Amino acid sequence: MRRWNGWGEETVNYGVTEGARVFLAERIGPGHVPQDVSPEDMRALVPPSCLKEHPLIRTDIWERVLHSTGQSQADWINIRGGRVPAFPDGVAYPRNGGEVREILTFARQAGAVVIPYGGGTSVVGHLTVPLLERPVLTVDVSGMNALLDLDERSRLATFQAGVRGPDLEAALSKRGYTLGHYPQSFEYSTLGGWVAARSAGQYSFHYGKIERLLAGGVLETPRGTLILPAVPASAAGPDLREMALGSEGRLGIMTEAVVRVSPLPEKEVIKAAFFPDANMAYAAVRELAQSGLPLGMLRLSLPEETETTLRLSDPSRALAALEKWLKWRGAGEDKCLLLYGGIGRERTVNFALNEAWSIIKKHHGQGVGTAIGKAWRNNRFRLPYIRNDLWEMGYAADTLETAVNWLKVPATVEKIQASLREALRQENEKVHVFTHLSHFYAQGASIYTSYVFRLALLPEENIARWLRLKRAASEAIVQAGGTISHQHGVGLDHLPYLSAEKGTRGMEMIRSVCRAVDPEVMMNPGKLFVDGL
Ligand SMILES: Cc1cc2nc3c(=O)[nH]c(=O)nc-3n(C[C@H](O)[C@H](O)[C@H](O)COP(=O)(O)OP(=O)(O)OC[C@H]3O[C@@H](n4cnc5c(N)ncnc54)[C@H](O)[C@@H]3O)c2cc1C
Helix, strand or coil: CECCCCCCECCCCCCCCHHHHHHHHHHHCCCCCCCCCCHHHHHHCCCCCCCCCCCCEECCHHHHHHCCCCCCHHHHHHHHHCCCCCCCCEEECCCCHHHHHHHHHHHHHHCCEEEEECCCCCCCCCCCCCCCCCCEEEEECCCCCCEEEEECCCCEEEEECCCEHHHHHHHHHCCCEECCCCCCCCCCCEHHHHHHHCCCCCCHHHHCCHHHHEEEEEEEECCEEEEECCCCCCCCCCCHHHHHCCCCCCCCEEEEEEEECEECCCEEEEEEEEECCHHHHHHHHHHHHHCCCCCCEEEEECHHHHHHHHHHCCCCHHHHHHHHHHHHCCCCCCCEEEEEEEEECHHHHHHHHHHHHHHHHHCCCEECCCHHHHHHHHHCCCHHHHHHHHHHCCEEEEEEEEEEEHHHHHHHHHHHHHHHHHHCHHHCCCEEEEEEEEEECCCEEEEEEEEEEECCCCHHHHHHHHHHHHHHHHHHHHHHCCCCCCCCCCCCCCHHHHHHHHHHHHHHHHHHHHHHHCCCCCECCCCCCCCCC
């Protein structure tokens, strides 16, 4: 069963090593473990539902609790501390587009607002239930998960949009295909959620972000059905597909998505190399990203993340020997870990990895084979479970991300990291901050920063700490000229910073497009822009 107030399956634990506990205590001090509310306490906080009965809608209390938050830091603090701002009045489970239309009609008649809910993995407050006089209906699309069509000649697959990552890949791999979209939330996140939040998978260098993979689909809006035709390319005016991408539930509910699939790869290899410092590593990854080589993935951990990764690993003789060898080869305290992978046809993979190696070598990279890459691949969906362990040790872990041009990458990394390290200085709290670059383009890269801070005993204090951190880093991103999000979206958390990027006219255009299909402001109000309801 899925955890109701944390990440993942109840039976899966990350298991933090003793070395990692000591490392964190040294960095930011021993954790204070706050008292979480029990399921019984949480149930007692849920008010009676304001919705009339409907055969597709459940109004039982636990169902409403389970759909009251996503996975943002505020969501965690609120659900664990018993201060969830509001609960949906009901949760609908449609099985197809017809039932979605029926639910939207019911919601309009009830004067309800509607929150589309995919896998519930949003990390920026997309799913936060607004406190309104109107009833709130969450529409959980997870029952809409079928593969409807596979056009092998055009390499297009049509899925119901509620399909989760593992089910999508299982259906495709049976037929010899893959979408190749692996966000770290893969276990639960859905195709519709990827589209609505403009998601990026770990192999985006090869397959592209979801915007490259989405060919078309069907969106049920409050004003009717919007069909997005799946053509290879088009010059027929603005691309409506682009409006569905990043729409965050505001335009309607995506019921079907047509995606561009690829044959299953013949070979998949991930290698690791270490660079003596960040400057050499930046130069190498920029050259790799601009080389046009058909690589599968790239992931560069900067020095603090490299050290954190090594300290979190099980201490072993092999690891100690590796670090000693690296030091001897010039990669000491400031070393940076690069993972670089090949995916696809065997000959292409071999060629890409060989060529990549010459670039890495030229920039003083030290190759260490495939063991670290294998371990990363095996653990990549297990790593998010560490957030449960850390909370139970008295620490909160959060992440944020942006993308900037190459010219700005190093300075932006420094600005973001410094802003977070300083954010809790007034209350004498330290913050452990580390960064990697995870999605690469000829023009620039995405910057992904993780930070760990100590929990206070009261949820209000934890929200205050997190807000200070989030504000500091978001302001640093805006000042650096980065996008407020490369992959997580806007939701509530990034909303105050969106107009800096889109400008007044841009915000008006976004609002007008949403109003055109949703004049009664039914769809996920308060996200992307303020509605003034
Ligand atoms: C541990 C963890 C790791 C993550 N790693 C990544 C990562 O590597 N890359 C990445 O891009 N993101 C990542 N995320 C963020 C999150 O998984 C993505 O934003 C994902 O796209 C959300 O999908 P979901 O199905 O869970 O959508 P939800 O969280 O349920 O919803 C997100 C938004 O999409 C809307 N929505 C959902 N389904 C539909 C639909 N069918 N029609 C219309 N609107 C819809 C919702 O209303 C909401 O506004 C991670 C999150 C977690 C918790």
